[in-house]
Amino acid sequence: MPAERMLSRWSRRAAWCAIGAGAIGIASIGACAGSRSGAEAPSATLAQSADAQQAFQSIRHRWLLANGSERLVFEPELQEFRARFPSDPLTRLANVFLAWIALERGDLETAEALADRVRSGPAGTTQDLANLVTGAALCRKGKPEPALDLLTPLVGKMIDPFAQSMLHEQIVDATVKAHRWFEALAYMDDWLRSAEQHEMSAVRERVDMLLATFPPDTLEVALRTMKKAKGHAGYGNDIRLAVAGTLTQIAIKRADPRLARSVIDNPGMMEALGDAGEALAHLASSGGAAPRIVDATVGMVLPAREDGLRERAAQAVAGALEMFGPDRSTVEADGGSGIAPTDSPALITRDHHDITAPSRAPFDELAHEGAALIIAGFDPEGALLASRYAESESIAVIVLATPSQPVPDARFTFVAGEDDEAVMRGLMAAAGQGGRKAARVGGPAPASGPGADLVASCDARAARAGDLRFPLARWRTAGVGAIALAGHAHCAHDVFLELALAKFAPTVLIGPEALGVELPKGYAGTIVQAKVGMVQGASRDASIEAWVRSHGDAPGWYESLGRDAAALARMAVTGMRKGTVTDLKEVAARRVAVQRALESARADLWTTKEKGFGGGRKLSREILY
Numbered sequence: 170m171p172a173e174r175m176l177s178r179w180s181r182r183a184a185w186c187a188i189g190a191g192a193i194g195i196a197s198i199g200a201c202a203g204s205r206s207g208a209e210a211p212s213a214t215l216a217q218s219a220d221a222q223q224a225f226q227s228i229r230h231r232w233l234l235a236n237g238s239e240r241l242v243f244e245p246e247l248q249e250f251r252a253r254f255p256s257d258p259l260t261r262l263a264n265v266f267l268a269w270i271a272l273e274r275g276d277l278e279t280a281e282a283l284a285d286r287v288r289s290g291p292a293g294t295t296q297d298l299a300n301l302v303t304g305a306a307l308c309r310k311g312k313p314e315p316a317l318d319l320l321t322p323l324v325g326k327m328i329d330p331f332a333q334s335m336l337h338e339q340i341v342d343a344t345v346k347a348h349r350w351f352e353a354l355a356y357m358d359d360w361l362r363s364a365e366q367h368e369m370s371a372v373r374e375r376v377d378m379l380l381a382t383f384p385p386d387t388l389e390v391a392l393r394t395m396k397k398a399k400g401h402a403g404y405g406n407d408i409r410l411a412v413a414g415t416l417t418q419i420a421i422k423r424a425d426p427r428l429a430r431s432v433i434d435n436p437g438m439m440e441a442l443g444d445a446g447e448a449l450a451h452l453a454s455s456g457g458a459a460p461r462i463v464d465a466t467v468g469m470v471l472p473a474r475e476d477g478l479r480e481r482a483a484q485a486v487a488g489a490l491e492m493f494g495p496d497r498s499t500v501e502a503d504g505g506s507g508i509a510p511t512d513s514p515a516l517i518t519r520d521h522h523d524i525t526a527p528s529r530a531p532f533d534e535l536a537h538e539g540a541a542l543i544i545a546g547f548d549p550e551g552a553l554l555a556s557r558y559a560e561s562e563s564i565a566v567i568v569l570a571t572p573s574q575p576v577p578d579a580r581f582t583f584v585a586g587e588d589d590e591a592v593m594r595g596l597m598a599a600a601g602q603g604g605r606k607a608a609r610v611g612g613p614a615p616a617s618g619p620g621a622d623l624v625a626s627c628d629a630r631a632a633r634a635g636d637l638r639f640p641l642a643r644w645r646t647a648g649v650g651a652i653a654l655a656g657h658a659h660c661a662h663d664v665f666l667e668l669a670l671a672k673f674a675p676t677v678l679i680g681p682e683a684l685g686v687e688l689p690k691g692y693a694g695t696i697v698q699a700k701v702g703m704v705q706g707a708s709r710d711a712s713i714e715a716w717v718r719s720h721g722d723a724p725g726w727y728e729s730l731g732r733d734a735a736a737l738a739r740m741a742v743t744g745m746r747k748g749t750v751t752d753l754k755e756v757a758a759r760r761v762a763v764q765r766a767l768e769s770a771r772a773d774l775w776t777t778k779e780k781g782f783g784g785g786r787k788l789s790r791e792i793l794y
Contacts, residue, residue: 221257224250232266233331237273244270261287261295268302277306297326305339313346337363345379348563348580350387351757354408361407373411380415384561388412389431394753396435413438417445429453462750462759463539465514465742470531470545470555473520480657481547485569485731488724489516489544491716492735514742532558539749541742541763544734549573549589556582563757565741565764567734581764584787585734589613592792593655596680599794600653605676608649610639610664611656623649627660639664641671651676658686658725665689678794685725700793702776704729710773729775737781740770
């Protein structure tokens with residue numbers, strides 16, 4: 170391919186990257202434009218002697234004509250060249266080629282070691298090739314984010330066709346593995362546009378395979394955006410057809426007429442899809458607001474399907490409002506659906522009445538209203554749905570419970586809460602110390618089987634008027650010496666009330682969710698409260714004392730969790746530029762920036778001695794009794 174044609178295509182891609190860079194100002198995205206200062210201008214590696222130049226020229230000429238597997242045969246010649254000319258500058262390029270061969274063989278450690286020798290040397294095209302090899306090795310080792318830190322600055326610099334082809338493939342693979350879906354589509358577009366005729370079939374096959382791993386909702390939003398995009402920042406026809414083809418397969422497999430209509434609502438698409446287009450049209454005959462970011466906005470999805478979850482949600486919102494307001498500086502948000510700040514981050518909420526698969530509506534509404542980060546997931550199933558949304562839409566979501574099952578390769582899910590089952594096991598272990606027989610009120614409970622008679626629900630009802638709700642008389646007869654309160658504070662309050670009526674005084678252990686319950690005065694038994702972070706811990710800071718003065722009692726568990734999640738969320742979005750962003754690529758770039766900021770966000774937290782996620786995805790804490 171002529172160099173002028175290649176550079177023109179890379180320049181167009183660089184312009185796209187600059188849109189995201191201007192929006193969020195982070196080096197890894199800004200670097201994708203591939204610009205250098207004059208002092209860092211790429212320079213060719215020249216030989217010190219004519220013999221070295223002649224020997225290497227023969228290798229390089231044949232290298233450029235070969236493909237990946239064919240280059241393995243050059244290893245002996247390259248090693249011989251290094252032995253003959255150990256101090257010649259071209260030896261650095263020989264090391265890069267040897268690193269490339271190691272990469273093709275799958276020997277990633279050797280590839281990185283050889284490339285590192287060159288990366289520490291002078292800047293220039295040889296060092297760029299070494300960075301490309303290292304980035305490819307990192308990507309293949311399952312480290313896409315560090316790989317992208319090396320690969321994105323190379324965009325627009327790779328002149329050799331073999332290097333350009335590899336950069337296309339590796340940067341697409343890395344963005345897909347990092348779940349940067351919209352960035353990946355932009356790079357796929359460039360790859361398809363830049364491919365020569367003889368390689369187009371293989372490139373298209375690879376793109377189709379990767380698109381099949383994308384969340385369908387993301388592809389649908391992307392296709393709508395492609396329909397509207399015009400000018401130099403628009404998408405090419407090949408990527409449009411590839412996305413439409415993938416969505417067509419999904420629509421037909423699901424028998425989804427709405428998705429079918431969404432695909433064919435693109436001029437010329439039905440004809441371009443051929444026989445599949447006819448099937449799609451038939452399915453459509455027998456149509457999701459786009460995401461955006463408004464200022465520095467955080468959303469909360471609040472469960473409303475049952476009393477226990479509504480109680481958790483109410484407490485979490487009360488805690489979150491400690492960090493967000495509202496205050497006098499707020500105004501109505503665009504659309505009148507919440508509050509948007511003039512000088513500080515805003516918090517907007519949506520109720521969630523169902524957790525079945527189609528119930529993404531509250532999340533989508535928050536994304537459309539401008540949330541750059543969402544707090545959700547108050548029980549294991551709700552946390553799983555929130556986690557799936559986070560990964561499919563590449564938006565950071567803090568969940569207040571551990572998901573019922575892990576989402577593979579999760580990068581945008583941050584777990585601030587605890588596993589209910591694990592907390593219950595710890596509470597029951599403490600209650601059973603010293604051989605005591607322990608009963609439990611609240612928490613995950615077996616419906617039948619061994620131990621079921623020692624478990625009572627917080628929603629228990631008295632058999633008849635005047636009876637107690639909880640089976641305290643039966644437990645006393647059975648020799649119960651301790652009761653673990655695993656439910657919420659209102660439930661714990663009722664237990665203490667009935668213990669007084671029954672004149673029964675076992676040891677009572679209060680789990681995290683019941684923290685904040687008013688303790689009875691003069692209770693004859695022992696009361697043990699969970700100690701976690703600064704909530705019922707050995708010491709309290711000024712912020713908790715201020716809460717007590719304002720609310721009249723100590724914060725509960727979900728009030729504290731909501732406050733901690735909001736504190737970290739606020740740190741992650743603070744500093745975002747003002748205004749409304751609707752460009753899909755810029756929205757994606759800002760979401761990635763928020764995800765990275767959340768990884769390193771630090772704040773004084775109530776539920777743990779830690780300051781944040783510490784670069785991970787789970788907030789660490791210790792619960793003691």
